[in-house]
Structure formats: structure tokens, C-alpha cells
Amino acid sequence: MRVGVLGVGAVGARAVRQLATSTDPPTVVVADHDPSKVERIAAALAPTVVGVDDLGDVDVVVLATPAPHAPLAEAHLRAGRAVVSVSDDVADVDRLVQLGPLARERGTTLIAGAAFAPGLSGLLARYAAGRFDLVDEIHVAAHGTGGPACARQHHHALAGLALAWQDGMWTERQSGSGRELCWFPDPVGAHDCYRAELADPLLLVPAFPGIGRVSARLSATRRDRVTARLPMLRRPHPEGTLGAVRVEVRGLRASAREVEVLGAIDRPAVAAGAVAAVAVTHVLARDAPVGVFGMADARLDTEGLLAELAFRGVKAARYMGTQALA
Amino acid sequence: MKVLWRALFALFVAGVVAAAIRVRGRGGVPPQSGGWQELPLHDQN
Numbered sequence: 001m002r003v004g005v006l007g008v009g010a011v012g013a014r015a016v017r018q019l020a021t022s023t024d025p026p027t028v029v030v031a032d033h034d035p036s037k038v039e040r041i042a043a044a045l046a047p048t049v050v051g052v053d054d055l056g057d058v059d060v061v062v063l064a065t066p067a068p069h070a071p072l073a074e075a076h077l078r079a080g081r082a083v084v085s086v087s088d089d090v091a092d093v094d095r096l097v098q099l100g101p102l103a104r105e106r107g108t109t110l111i112a113g114a115a116f117a118p119g120l121s122g123l124l125a126r127y128a129a130g131r132f133d134l135v136d137e138i139h140v141a142a143h144g145t146g147g148p149a150c151a152r153q154h155h156h157a158l159a160g161l162a163l164a165w166q167d168g169m170w171t172e173r174q175s176g177s178g179r180e181l182c183w184f185p186d187p188v189g190a191h192d193c194y195r196a197e198l199a200d201p202l203l204l205v206p207a208f209p210g211i212g213r214v215s216a217r218l219s220a221t222r223r224d225r226v227t228a229r230l231p232m233l234r235r236p237h238p239e240g241t242l243g244a245v246r247v248e249v250r251g252l253r254a255s256a257r258e259v260e261v262l263g264a265i266d267r268p269a270v271a272a273g274a275v276a277a278v279a280v281t282h283v284l285a286r287d288a289p290v291g292v293f294g295m296a297d298a299r300l301d302t303e304g305l306l307a308e309l310a311f312r313g314v315k316a317a318r319y320m321g322t323q324a325l326a
Numbered sequence: 327m328k329v330l331w332r333a334l335f336a337l338f339v340a341g342v343v344a345a346a347i348r349v350r351g352r353g354g355v356p357p358q359s360g361g362w363q364e365l366p367l368h369d370q371n
Binding site: 127185186222225226262263303306307310315316317318319320321 | 345348361362363364365367368
């Protein structure tokens with residue numbers, strides 16, 4: 001089995017490392033516009049990882065370059081290759097979702113948004129949904145950024161229009177509005193989160209047919225909100241610090257309204273790399289269905305994927321309220 | 327003309343004050359109790 005990873009930045013490099021250190025690792029070929037990055041990672045993880053100029057014939061392609069991924073994904077799907085994309089750009093994810101008919105026609109798989117949020121957020125939403133008879137609301141919140149591309153996306157997300165699903169229709173509200181205090185797993189703790197242009201709803205709504213409300217928020221400081229509409233005043237950092245994701249699912253359980261809150265903490269690029277790697281192992285094991293979907297898809301082995309992530313150090317937690325102290 | 331300049335100046339001052347409040351303001355109070363527990367997943371490795 002051969003896996004191609006395009007882009008070895010903060011997320012791509014972590015995905016390569018996770019794949020190379022798997023039990024029974026596939027051959028991983030890596031390509032990037034910066035040959036020095038490819039040389040470094042190939043030298044560190046040889047012989048499993050090989051640096052190349054062109055991915056060539058591989059079974060699965062991981063797209064870990066900055067967005068857009070849709071044109072690349074389309075080319076690889078046409079060649080019959082499975083694709084795992086870590087894109088979190090709303091327009092790009094929307095175009096990836098529209099590649100569904102092509103993926104089905106070619107009998108292959110495209111996993112969109114296999115990163116931190118979307119990605120891990122979708123897995124947590126699906127896991128939490130398993131505890132309900134009927135799910136009618138999912139609210140995602142994310143904190144922190146990965147590499148420079150992620151920091152740029154965070155900046156952009158606070159200036160655009162936030163997409164949400166409400167009562168069977170899409171709504172667009174101004175990003176940076178709708179402040180809500182969200183409590184992430186410790187030690188990240190509580191942060192003010194705002195509506196933002198995030199891709200989570202685009203992948204959650206098709207995964208939960210009939211759902212009433214889906215929203216996504218991003219933690220931000222007031223400075224982030226004020227400067228969101230300006231060009232970035234400083235170069236983005238090479239990598240952010242500890243991040244977190246929190247998923248609140250509401251619905252009916254035994255005719256009573258209940259709320260489940262799940263979360264996870266990690267450096268976003270590390271967790272995103274791990275999610276991309278477990279998505280690849282799932283595709284290689286022929287466990288992934290044909291078509292285009294996100295990590296919240298009901299046909300995926302959610303618990304198995306979360307267990308594999310926990311084994312790789314990305315551990316999810318459930319908010320227990322005061323029961324946790326008992 | 328003088329009235330117009332005064333109105334513009336007042337708007338400018340209001341904008342500066344609003345921006346300062348927005349940047350320097352404090353958030354709400356986080357929950358003071360409760361906690362998180364790791365998900366009980368079946369180890370498949």
C-alpha cells in the first residue's frame with residue numbers, strides 16, 4: 001500500500017509521522033513546494049517515508065496543502081485514487097462535497113475535513129449522537145490554531161459570514177457576533193466564542209438528516225475581532241499552542257431532553273495530523289464507504305476511530321458537570 | 327460648518343471609546359464547578 005501526502009507543513013508532517021509509526025505502516029511518499037521540508041522528513045523517517053517531486057501512483061492521497069483542495073481532489077478522484085482532505089475553508093469544503101457524484105462514479109472515497117475542526121469535531125458529534133434516540137441540535141466550538149495556514153484561516157473566519165443550519169435552512173450571520181462562553185476541557189478552560197465562517201455545519205448537516213440546528217463558533221479575543229477585517233498585522237506563528245474542540249449535542253433520550261458535551265484538547269496541528277492518519281488507515285482497510293463525506297458519517301466506525309486516536313494520544317472527554325467531582 | 331466639525335469630532339471620540347471598550351473589556355464568569363472524564367472507549371490496539 002502506498003499513501004501520498006501533499007504538503008508537509010504543520011499538519012502534513014504530523015500525518016506523515018503518524019502514518020510512518022503505525023503498526024504495519026504503508027509506504028508514504030511526500031511532496032511539497034519546499035524541497036527542504038521533504039528532505040528533512042524523508043531523512044528522519046526513512047525508509048518508510050520517501051520524498052518525491054510527484055506523488056505518482058498511490059492508493060490514498062492526503063491533501064495537506066493550504067486550501068483550495070477541490071481541484072486537486074477532483075484530479076485524484078478521476079484517476080481512481082481515494083482522497084483525504086484536511087481543508088477547513090468553507091468554500092473549498094463546499095466544492096469538495098459537490099464531488100460526491102464523481103467519487104461514486106469512480107467507486108472511490110473522499111473524506112473531507114479530516115482535521116481538528118472539522119474532523120475530530122465530527123467524530124465527537126457522531127459519538128455523542130449515539131447516546132440519543134433523536135438528535136436535534138449540534139453546536140461546535142473550537143479554540144486555537146495549528147500552523148500558519150490555520151492562523152490565516154482563523155483570521156479570515158472572523159471576518160466572513162458564519163454559516164449555520166436552522167429549522168431546515170441555511171442562515172448566514174456576521175462572523176464575530178453571538179458571543180457565547182464555552183468551557184473546553186482543562187487546562188484550556190473557558191473562552192468567549194463567536195460565530196465564524198467555519199466548515200463544520202457543511203459536513204454535519206448531511207451526516208444528520210432531519211437535524212434542526214447546527215452551529216459553529218470560534219474562540220477569539222476582542223483584539224481578534226477588531227482586527228479581523230484588516231490584513232494580518234503580524235506574520236502568523238509557525239505553530240499555535242494548545243487548542244481544544246467542544247461539541248454540544250442536544251436531543252431526546254427516553255422522551256426527555258438531554259444535553260451531551262464532549263471535548264478534546266491537543267495542539268490543533270498534531271490532532272489534525274492524527275485524524276488524517278486514522279482516516280487513511282480506515283480507507284486502506286477498505287472500511288470507508290464510497291462517496292464524499294466527513295468524519296461524522298454514520299457509516300464510519302466512530303468508536304474504533306476515537307479509540308485509535310486515543311492510542312495515538314488524542315483523547316476525548318465528556319463533560320460530566322458536578323458528577324465528575326463525586 | 328462648526329456644528330458639522332463638532333458632530334464629526336463627537337463621532338470620532340465615540341468610535342475610539344467603543345473600540346477601547348471592545349478590546350479591553352472582560353468576558354463572562356466561567357463555570358465554577360464540574361469537570362471532564364475521558365471517554366470509556368474500547369481499546370482496539
